[in-house]
Amino acid sequence: MNAQTLANKVWNFCHTLRDDGVSYGDYLEQLTYLIFLKMAHEYSQPPYRREAGIPAGYDWPSLVKRKGAELEAHYIDLLRTLGQIFTKAQNKIQDPAKLARVINMIEAEKWAMLDADVKGDIYESLLEKNAEDTKSGAGQYFTPRALIKAMVACVQPQPGKTIADPSAGTGGFFLAAYDWITEHHGARMSREQKQFLKHDAFHGNEIVANTRRLCLMNLFLHNIGEIDDQPNIASTDALIGPAPARYDYVLANPPFGRKSSMTVTNEEGEQEKEDFVYNRQDFWATTSNKQLNFVQHIRTMLKENGQAAVVVPDNVLFEGGAGETVRRKLLTTTELHTILRLPTGIFYANGVKANVLFFDNKPGRAAPWTKDIWIYDYRTNVHHTLKKKPLRLEHLREFIGCYQPGQRDQRRETWSESNLEGRWRRYSLDEVLKRDKVSLDIFWLKDKSLGDLDNLPEPDVLIEEIIENLEAGLEAFRGVAASLESARS
Numbered sequence: 239m240n241a242q243t244l245a246n247k248v249w250n251f252c253h254t255l256r257d258d259g260v261s262y263g264d265y266l267e268q269l270t271y272l273i274f275l276k277m278a279h280e281y282s283q284p285p286y287r288r289e290a291g292i293p294a295g296y297d298w299p300s301l302v303k304r305k306g307a308e309l310e311a312h313y314i315d316l317l318r319t320l321g322q323i324f325t326k327a328q329n330k331i332q333d334p335a336k337l338a339r340v341i342n343m344i345e346a347e348k349w350a351m352l353d354a355d356v357k358g359d360i361y362e363s364l365l366e367k368n369a370e371d372t373k374s375g376a377g378q379y380f381t382p383r384a385l386i387k388a389m390v391a392c393v394q395p396q397p398g399k400t401i402a403d404p405s406a407g408t409g410g411f412f413l414a415a416y417d418w419i420t421e422h423h424g425a426r427m428s429r430e431q432k433q434f435l436k437h438d439a440f441h442g443n444e445i446v447a448n449t450r451r452l453c454l455m456n457l458f459l460h461n462i463g464e465i466d467d468q469p470n471i472a473s474t475d476a477l478i479g480p481a482p483a484r485y486d487y488v489l490a491n492p493p494f495g496r497k498s499s500m501t502v503t504n505e506e507g508e509q510e511k512e513d514f515v516y517n518r519q520d521f522w523a524t525t526s527n528k529q530l531n532f533v534q535h536i537r538t539m540l541k542e543n544g545q546a547a548v549v550v551p552d553n554v555l556f557e558g559g560a561g562e563t564v565r566r567k568l569l570t571t572t573e574l575h576t577i578l579r580l581p582t583g584i585f586y587a588n589g590v591k592a593n594v595l596f597f598d599n600k601p602g603r604a605a606p607w608t609k610d611i612w613i614y615d616y617r618t619n620v621h622h623t624l625k626k627k628p629l630r631l632e633h634l635r636e637f638i639g640c641y642q643p644g645q646r647d648q649r650r651e652t653w654s655e656s657n658l659e660g661r662w663r664r665y666s667l668d669e670v671l672k673r674d675k676v677s678l679d680i681f682w683l684k685d686k687s688l689g690d691l692d693n694l695p696e697p698d699v700l701i702e703e704i705i706e707n708l709e710a711g712l713e714a715f716r717g718v719a720a721s722l723e724s725a726r727s
Contacts, residue, residue, distance in 0.1 A: 244347065245360045251343060252364070255336060262368040264330035267448060268337075269364070270455045271317065271324060272344050275301065280350040288464075296320060301341055309341075310334040325473070326447045354461035358413070361459050365408050365452065369586045370624070381410050381491040381549065382584050388634040389489060389547040389594060390414040392576075392641045397423045397431040399439070399486035402539055404476035404532065406442035409453040411489040413460050415440075436462060441485065443476035477516050477531050484541040491549035492532035494587050522567040525560035529553065533564055533595070537572060540599035546572075549580075552591045556679040565676045569608040569667060572597040575646065577613045577678060578637060582707075583622040584629040591617075596641075608667050611678070612649060614640060615661045618683040636661070659683065 252265050278290035279298035296316045304312050310329070317327040331337040349357065362383075369380035395401055395415045403411045419427075419435060427435070440462060444450035454469050463469070515526050521534045529550050536546050554561065555577075568574050576596035585592070600607040614637045622629050640662040642648045653660030663682060670676060 244352075244356065245363065247343065248360055248364070251340060252367075255331065255340075258331075258333060258336065260330055262364065262370075263448070266364050266368050266452060267327075268329070268331055268340065269344075269361075270451055271327060272301075272341060273349060273459075274455060276344050277349045280348065286350070293319060298345075302345055305338055306334050309338060313337065325451065327451075354459065358456070358460040361456055362413075365456065380408060380586060382629050383410060383414070384629045384631045384634065385549070385580070385584065385594075386410045386414045386489075387631050388638055390418050391638050392596065392643050393487060393489065393545050393547050394422075394643050395419055395487050397427050398434055400483070401440050401487045401489065402481070402485040403440075403442040403488065403490045404481070404535060404539065405490055405492045406444040406453050406471055407449060407491070409442075409456045409471075411491075412440045412442070412457060412462065415487070415489065416460065416462055437464070437467060438470075441470045441483070443472045443474060445473060445475050447473065477518075477528075477535055479518070480520055481535075481539045484544065485539055486541055486544050488536045488539050488544070488546040488548070490532070490536060490546075492529055494551060494585075494590055494592075523560035523563040527553070527557070527560060530557070530560055530564050533568070537568065537597075537599060542599060542601050544599045545596075546599070547594055547596050549592050549594050552593065552679060554595075555593060556675065556677045558675045562675045565678060568597060569670070569676070570606045571602070572599050573607045573609075574611060575608070576641060577611060577680075579613065579615045579617040579681070581617045581620040581622050581629075583624065583627075586624065606667060610667065611665050611670060612640075613663055613665065613680055615663075615681055615683055618681060619686050653682065 248269070252262065255265050256262075275292070275298045278292050280286070281288045281290060282292075282297075296319050300316070301309065301313060310332075314329050317324055317329060320327070329337075331340065365380060366383075390411070395418060397419055401412065401415050403409075406412070416435065416439075419439075423431075440457070442453075444453055450471055450473055453471055454463075457463055457471075515524055516531055517524060518534070520538050521531070523530065523534070525531065533548065533550060533554060536548055540546055555565075574595065574597040576594075578594040578596075580592045580594065582591060598607075616634070616637060621627065622633075640649065640652065649664070651660060651662055651664050653663040661683065665680060670678065670680075673680075
């Protein structure tokens with residue numbers, strides 16, 4: 239069976255289960271358990287003969303030989319018994335007949351023999367569909383793959399180097415980095431470099447148990463790690479303390495939402511959110527702003543001369559107080575050389591206005607490391623929607639060209655007094671430091687839709703943008719309301 243036929247087979251059964259109320263996320267979860275068990279069984283057979291630590295009586299054959307209520311009861315017991323990739327696992331397919339059909343579909347294939355691209359593409363397509371299911375909230379763990387590929391193309395990770403993501407989600411940055419390295423260096427890599435890439439290159443955190451499970455399976459199906467490896471994706475909160483090591487690259491899209499919070503029970507016995515502040519001696523500022531904490535943490539994760547590319551919301555660029563402190567320190571202790579301003583309509587989470595910060599960690603010295611900040615405005619007069627005009631890699635080709643990966647000294651502005659429409663512009667450190675609160679929220683292009691009715695986007699795109707802006711405004715007001723509430727109490 240070829241890749242497309244198998245993908246269609248997996249997809250069609252997904253639709254069957256949707257009729258029974260099983261979401262894409264639930265289906266993905268069950269596929270993860272079942273494919274893992276099937277592959278563990280295949281790898282335990284000749285010629286592999288590898289032990290995956292599956293207890294006797296809870297392996298793949300134990301599922302295949304059962305039917306009906308006996309199958310359902312055994313599957314529930316199996317999920318309770320197995321740990322690691324099955325942490326907090328539950329059966330979501332309540333109809334034993336349909337569970338048996340999923341098992342038979344997986345049993346019909348030799349998954350260990352399938353090419354990594356085939357297995358990986360099927361799983362990635364399911365992850366994206368799950369992200370589109372807005373009710374599930376899974377979109378917050380899924381970064382647009384075109385954006386990830388563009389960030390990796392700019393950073394250009396090298397063989398033998400470590401790559402980290404403190405908010406790994408479903409592993410998109412790791413996969414893109416793996417693909418980049420194998421495509422551009424694979425033919426020249428030594429055996430040791432290939433083994434390092436497979437087992438030791440990627441490190442991260444993901445605190446949501448189900449998302450971490452999807453991440454581990456996604457990496458495994460793409461040929462990263464082995465069935466019996468100890469996972470390098472920790473289940474702990476990355477912000478709690480310093481990272482266990484320093485890394486050559488950090489690629490990340492930390493979760494959206496300005497406040498770090500925890501749920502507590504008040505004196506009346508009601509549950510409420512309470513701001514959570516990370517008290518880290520290695521941070522420049524103590525704040526409950528989650529994104530500012532991630533920026534500070536990512537800086538501490540980097541080796542000397544290590545490179546970071548991180549997606550952040552607009553408030554990181556302009557917020558005062560702790561925000562100004564973090565920006566000043568970032569400009570001084572790292573080389574913050576590039577900002578990519580992103581358009582709305584590219585994320586599954588509504589109301590998101592975001593940017594990508596590119597910076598390199600540097601050794602300590604008195605003089606600031608940042609000399610110039612190059613900004614590419616891919617927001618003004620740019621219109622994307624998730625369905626009709628999704629972000630593609632070709633949309634970011636011009637930015638990658640302007641970035642000049644590996645030769646940033648060759649950069650040239652496309653903006654000038656004679657070309658006011660240029661999207662690529664350089665600002666000196668002195669110019670930025672003179673701005674109120676050292677704001678990096680810089681734009682210069684004229685929004686054509688404000689004065690030229692002929693240049694308005696299509697009505698459905700316009701409605702999407704209005705919704706995005708309203709969502710962003712509501713999120714800001716919620717933050718203010720929460721702050722006022724906590725100040726009163």
